[in-house]
Amino acid sequence: MILSKSYFFTLREDSREEDSTSGNLLVRSGMIKKVGSGIYALLPLGLRVFEKIKRIVREEMNAIGSQELTMPALIPEDVYIDSGRRDAFGDSMFALKDRYGKPYVLGPTHEELFAAAAKMYINSFRDMPVSLYQFQTKYRDEPRPRFGLIRVREFVMKDAYTFDRDEAGLDAAYAAMYGAYERAFDRMGLNYVIVRASTGVMGGLLSEEFQAVCDIGEDILVLEDNSGYASNLEVAECVVEGELDTSNLLPYEEVHTPNAGTIAEVTAFLNQPVEKFVKTLIYRIDGELYALCLRGDHEVNETKVLNLLGALNMELAAPEDVAAATRAPVGFAGPIGLDLPIIMDRQVGVMSNFIVGANKGDYHYMNVNLSDFTPTRVADIRQIKEGDLCANGAGRVRFARGIEVGNTFKLGEKYSKAMDLYYTDADNHLHPVVMGSYGIGIGRCLAAIVEQNHNELGIVWPKQIAPVQVAIVVINMKNEQQVEAGFDLYEELSATGLDILIDDRNERAGVKFMDMDLIGVPLRITVGRDIVDGCVELKFQGESEAVVVPLTEVRERVEAWFVD
C-alpha cells in the first residue's frame, strides 16, 4: 500500500455521531463511516481488517468440515410465516414489497433457508452429518442502534448450521463448532468468556454465548473465578441461602403504613431490614395477570419467568389493573387473600415472620408466614446479584460486561419439525433431523477487538488482524537516499507476504507518526537519519524504544517477529 496513491485519511477530532471508543477510533482512522443510524460503510483500511477476520473464521469453519455457501438476504415473507417466526420477529424485521405488491423481508437470520437447503439434500441417515455455513448480511430493525459497529441494523454474520441423525450426533457437531470458535476468537486476540445463555426467540435445547469482555458490553456476565463458572445474567441460577426457622412463628397482624407504597418507604417507616419484606409485583404475562413474590431486596428476572410459564411477553400491570386485582393502590399488594396465580421465588420459602402488603391502601401485614397463603408455583424467578452464592457452590459471583461476538445453539428438532425436514433411518422409520445453529458477528468482532486493544494514541491491532503489519515511514521525501531505501525495503518486505505500507506522503514526520499510531500499525520502520549508516529504525508494538537495524537485516528481523 503506497500511501500517497491510496484512499487514506484520518480525522483529528472525535466524531459527534459516535458514542463508543471503538466507533470513534474506527471513524477517526478512516476505516468506517456512518451512513445512517446503525448503517456503516467499510472503507478500504477497515475492509482489510474485516476480511482478515473473515479469513480466520472461514479457515476454522473449513477445518471442521463445514461447507460454505451463500443464501440470499432478500427473502419472500412466506418463508418466515411458514416457520412461524414472522410474528416472533415482528417489527425487528425489515419488510418490503416488490412492484406487484408481494411481501418480502430482509433476512435477520437464516435457519429457514438452511433447513430448506438441507431438505434438498437429506433423505437418508447416510446423508448426515452435514455442516453448512455462509457469510451474509443480516438486517434487523434495531430500536436503538449504538456503539459503532456493536449494535447496528445491517451487519455481516457468519452463520453455520449442522444437521445430524440424533442428539449424539448434534453433541459431536456442537463440540467441533465450539472448538472452532475458541480457535477463531483466540486467533483474533479477543479476551472472551463463554457463558450459558437464554435460548430466547431461537428456541432449542442449549445456548452458549462467546462474550468479549469490555465495559461497554450490553450483556451482563455472571462469573465465579475459582470454578470458571460463567453465565449470562438472564439465566444465572440463584441458590437458596439460609434455612427456614420455624422456632418462633407468630400470627400475622395488620399495621398502618400511611403513604408507604415502596419498599424503601416501608422499610424506613417500620424500621425493619429490607430482607424482612416480601414484595408482590403484579405482572401481565401473555395477557393474564400474575402476582410475583420476591424478597424485598430482590429483582425479578423476566427471562426466568417467561421460560417458567412458556410465555412470550410480560410487563408490569397497569395501575388500574393492579387496583382492580388487589383492591388497593399500587404499592400495597400482598399474597394473602389475593385472587391471582402467585409465583413465589424460592428464596421466600426460607423466610419467616415477614412483612407483605395487605391489599388495602396504607396497610401492611407483619409476621406473615408461609402457612398464611398458598403460592401457585415456587421457582427461581429472581435476578442474581453480585456477591450471591454461585449456583455451583464454589464461591461468590461477580459481574462483568460483555459484547456477544458469537453464539452456539443446540436447536434440536424444533426447526426440522416446523420445516418438515425428516430422514429415513436404517429401519425405514422417519425421524426429524437434529439441528444446531452457530453465529459469529464479524463487525462486532472488529469493534470488540478495538474496544479491547487501544491506547491514548489509537488502535493497537493484534498483528494478525492489523490492516497492515508493517509501515515504512520515510521521514524526508526530499532526501533521495531515504526515498530510495524506503521503496527498496517496500519491495523486499512485500515479498514476505505480509501487508506492507509505505508512507511516502509529503508530510512532516510527526503527522506520519501520529497517523500510524492512530491506525494501529504493529511494526513501524522509520527510514530517516540513520540511512547514512545504512540503517533504519524498527519500532515494535508494545516497545517504547526503537531499535536501529542495518537494512540488510531488516527482512530477517521482520519475519522472525511475525512468526513469533
Next chain:
RNA sequence: CGGGGUGUGGCUCAGGUGGUAGAGCGCCUGGUUCGGGACCAGGAGGUCGCAAGUUCAAGUCUUGUCACUCCGACCA
C-alpha cells in the same frame, strides 16, 4: 413508542434581544520549516436539514416535517 438534545463549509463548533454568515482543523498557492499532529501570507469552499408562516428584512421568531443523538421502553 414516551421524554430530552442537536441539525450552520469536508470535520469540530461559534453566531444576546431579527439587518443578509464566522473561527479552528482539513484543502489549494507561495515562502520559511522538517524525527511526534509546524509557522507566515494569500485563497477556494456554505440552498444555515427541509417546507410553510410572521416581517421591509429570518441562521435567529412561529408551525409543521425529516434526520441524527441521549435517557427510558424493547431486544437474536
